[in-house]
Amino acid sequence: MSLEEKNFLLETCVLAGKVMLENGAEMYRVEDTMNRIAASQEEEGISFVTQTVVLMSLESTKNIQMKRVSERTTNLGKVSWVNDLSWGLSTNRITIKELNKQLREVERYKAPTQVWLKILSSALISGCLMILLGGTWPDFFATCLVGAGGYGAYYISATYLRLKYIDEFISAFIMGSLAFIMIKIGWGFSLDDMIIGSIMPLVPGVALTNTIRDLQEGHMLSGVLRGVEALIIAMMIGAGIAASFGVMG
Known part of the structure; x- marks a missing residue:
């Protein structure tokens, strides 16, 4: 050669x-x-x-x-x-x-990026995961709205602000605030169930899975780096929810 x-x-x-x-x-x-x-x-x-x-x-x-x-x-x-x-x-x-x-x-190659379809998918995923995680059907519609609003905020932040990790914080804050609003107007009943279901699309599940697989294969540097990144994202989601509790609670 x-x-x-x-x-x-x-x-x-x-x-x-x-x-x-x-x-x-x-x-x-x-x-x-x-x-x-x-x-x-x-x-x-x-x-x-x-x-x-x-x-x-x-x-x-x-x-x-x-x-x-x-x-x-x-x-x-x-x-x-x-x-x-x-x-x-x-x-x-x-x-x-x-x-x-x-x-x-x-x-x-770039997959078709229809924003409305992503928001709709996020809404349905949030509502369905809320039910799977032990929630009740009366909270389904409200959780869908919270998930849709949170993903919409994430998309706007990721598109225009482009501040890594801050996008998750903003999205989680909006989700927490919307969940409080749903409780106040009587559209939702369980604050915890709505928040848990709506934040699931933001959880870095693939990154956490890859972290474990890389560590098992002996790729310590990459596994630790990916794990730290997933941990930071999880912390920003938690901080966003905590901030919404401080403002709306």
């Missing part, structure tokens, strides 16, 4: 890792996918991944390629997409050039 081909392989591996990391994949899964892509081309990969950086090299070259990850979200569909593409390369169904091309398509 020529030096140019090795550099192209490195570029493809790092691109795959970047797409997976941006969309919520575990660190060990990212490294494993990158190494498998290299192995499919009969090269031994050396990968290193953190929350913000993807590094890759090959045993047969001194060259290193790196990509920085500044924004992360949860889109497991893209993670699965990259897994399918890397499996296709390993089974010789696609070439490395085709993989690179399709990875760029995955990176550019």
Whole structure:
């Protein structure tokens, strides 16, 4: 394999890792996918991944390629997409050039962002989770309204303020305040049930799950960093609810 081909392989591996990391994949899964892509081309990969950086090299070259990850979200569909593409390369169904091309398509792909649909989904999730967590049906409609209002506040804050972790605080504060309003106007009956149900869409469940899986795989640095991030988000949600109690209680 020529030096140019090795550099192209490195570029493809790092691109795959970047797409997976941006969309919520575990660190060990990212490294494993990158190494498998290299192995499919009969090269031994050396990968290193953190929350913000993807590094890759090959045993047969001194060259290193790196990509920085500044924004992360949860889109497991893209993670699965990259897994399918890397499996296709390993089974010789696609070439490395085709993989690179399709990875760029995955990176550019953006799911339809209909705000009203996200708010409606958040409302239904809040109400349903409230029932699943022991709430009562008389609080269902009020919890849906609280969840919708809280997610609307989160979306506005994330779009215009773009202050990481403050978005969760603002959203939780709005949810807590709306829950108090629902009690006062007689549309809701259990303040605790409404708040618990409405904040569930904000809880970093994927991050907590990935933290445990990374720690189990021995990725101590990434696991601890992701765990701290999830802990900060949980603290900001709690602080927002506490602030609403202080203002409205």
